[in-house]
Amino acid sequence: ETMINQIAAGEVIERPASVVKELVENALDAGANRVEVVTAGGGLNLIRVTDDGSGIAEQELALAIARHCTSKLTENIHDIRSLGFRGEALPSIGSVSRLSIRSRTATGDSAAEIGIEGGRVSAVRPAAANRGTTVEVRDLFFATPARLKFMKGERAESSATSDVVKRIAIAFPAVRFTLAGSDRSTLELPATDDTPEGRLRRVAQVMGADFPDNSIAIDAMREGVHLTGHVSIPSFTRANALQQYAYVNGRPVRDKLIAGAIRGAFADVLPRDRHAMTVLFLTLDPAIVDVNVHPAKADVRFRDPGLVRGLIVGSVRQALADAGI
Ligand code: ADP
Ligand code: MG
Secondary structure, eight states: OHHHHHHHHHHHOOSHHHHHHHHHHHHHHTTOSEEEEEEEGGGTSEEEEEEOSSOOOGGGHHHHTSTTOOSOOOSOTTOOOSSOOSSOHHHHHHHHSEEEEEEEOSSOSSEEEEEEETTEEOOOEEEOOOSEEEEEEESTTTTOHHHHTTOOOHHHHHHHHHHHHHHHHHHOTTSEEEEESSGGGOEEEOOOOSSHHHHHHHHHHHHOTTTGGGEEEEEEEETTEEEEEEEEOTTOOOSSOOOEEEEETTEEEOOHHHHHHHHHHHTTTSOTTOOOOEEEEEEOOGGGEEOOSSTTOOOOEESOHHHHHHHHHHHHHHHHHHTTO
C-alpha cells in the first residue's frame, strides 16, 4: 500500500510546489476564506497550510489519508466543481514525508490530529485548534531519496511555490492568501470580491499595481466559448518572468495551446524574446473540454482546439487593433 502511494506520489507530487497546490486546493474545496501557507527550506523541510474551512470530523481523519477516499465525487465527471476528486493527494504526500493533519469542524467541540510518516499512520489524538484545518508536511521525499536529488535548490522551489499560490489566487479573489517562508516569495493577498472589479484588483495584487493601467481588457465569445481577461500592452512586458495565467472554467491551467495562441496574437507587435503578461479566463461547456488529462490536472484537452486558438488569437489581435496597436 505504501508502495502504491509512493508510485502515485511520483505522478502527482513532483516537488514542494505540487504539495502546496494539493493542500491549497483542499482548503478551497473546504470553503476556506483564508489560506495561509508557510514553508521552510524551499518546502523540503516544512510546508504548512492552514485554512478556516469546514474542517474534518475526528472520525473522518483516518479516511482523509486513505487511498481513493474522497468526499467530493459527483455523478457527472464533467461537472466537477471541486478542485480535487481522486482522493490521492494526502495518502501520496503521506507516503513520502511526515504529514500531520489537525482539524476542527464547526460542530466539533475540540480538534483532533492524525499523523502519517512514510506511509505509517498514527492513532488519532486530541489537539487544540480553531475551526479549520492545518496540514503540515515535514521532510518531503525523506522516504524517497532518489526524488530529492531532482530538487532544484531552495530559491527555485520557493519561486515555484509562489507561482502556484499566485495562479490559484487569481481564480479565488474572495479568499485571502498569505505565503511566508523565504524573502523572495512572500505574498500577502487580501480578499477582494468575485466581481469584475474585484477580480482585477486581485490580478493587480499578483501582477503588480501598474498592470491594469498597462493592459487591455478582452471580452469575446465564439460558438459558446467565452473569453475574458486582460493582456498587457506590448510596451509593458517584463523580461524573462513569464506571467501568463490561464483558467478554464475557473481552474488554473498551464496549456500549450493557450500559450501558443498568445504568442501568435502578439507575434507582429512583440520581439521574439519578450512575452505579453496575460490573464485569460475561458468559460465553456464542460462537456467539450477535458481538464483531467493528468492527475496533476494542469493540462487541458479541448474538443475543438482550432476554435479556442482562433478565439484567443482573433480577439486579442482585435483588442490590440482597437487600442491602436
Ligand atoms: P481529494 O481532494 O481528491 O478528495 P485528498 O487526498 O486531497 O483527496 O483529500 C482527501 C479528503 O480529505 C478530501 O476529500 C476531504 O474530505 C478531506 N480534506 C483534505 N484536506 C482538507 C481540508 N483542508 N479541509 C477539509 N477537508 C479536507
Ligand atoms: Mg485534494
